Amino acid sequence: MPIFSRKRPPAWPPLTIAADPFEGSCPYHGDCLEGLAAGPAIIARWGQSLSELGSPSDKIELIADYIAHLAANLVLLHMPDRLIFGGGVMKAPGLLQAVRRLTEVKLGGYVRAPQLDPGLEQFIVAPALGDHAGITGAIELGRMAAGQ
Numbered sequence: 001m002p003i004f005s006r007k008r009p010p011a012w013p014p015l016t017i018a019a020d021p022f023e024g025s026c027p028y029h030g031d032c033l034e035g036l037a038a039g040p041a042i043i044a045r046w047g048q049s050l051s052e053l054g055s056p057s058d059k060i061e062l063i064a065d066y067i068a069h070l071a072a073n074l075v076l077l078h079m080p081d082r083l084i085f086g087g088g089v090m091k092a093p094g095l096l097q098a099v100r101r102l103t104e105v106k107l108g109g110y111v112r113a114p115q116l117d118p119g120l121e122q123f124i125v126a127p128a129l130g131d132h133a134g135i136t137g138a139i140e141l142g143r144m145a146a147g148q
């Protein structure tokens, strides 16, 4: 199930992607989040990663807008304690900051919770373990399941 799609837009927060001519690269949904903002989608769209392109502000804003849409929806649906965004795309300079800023704009002050710090610098973060976060988490889950 796509997280969002221009074909089946969610009611809230409003999408700002109507002017994006890219049809998306997801083989299942086309313009779902994966098809618009994942690394392969960015390369399909522009031929290079955001970092290889030099992280131009217009491209950072577009990709950040998609990710911020996800972040705002996660806040509205689940109110997590923290959102951790990692992976290759998030290494693009300025992207994490743009995601924080645009998430705050999309929320528009609608949600008040102690974990939503001004600027969302404590709420939307990069993984503390960097590229090892996935495997370290998997090992920890295995350790916990084994009762250790």
Ligand SMILES: [Zn+2]
Binding pocket: 002, 026, 027, 028, 029, 030, 032, 033, 034, 035
């Ligand atoms: Zn998809």
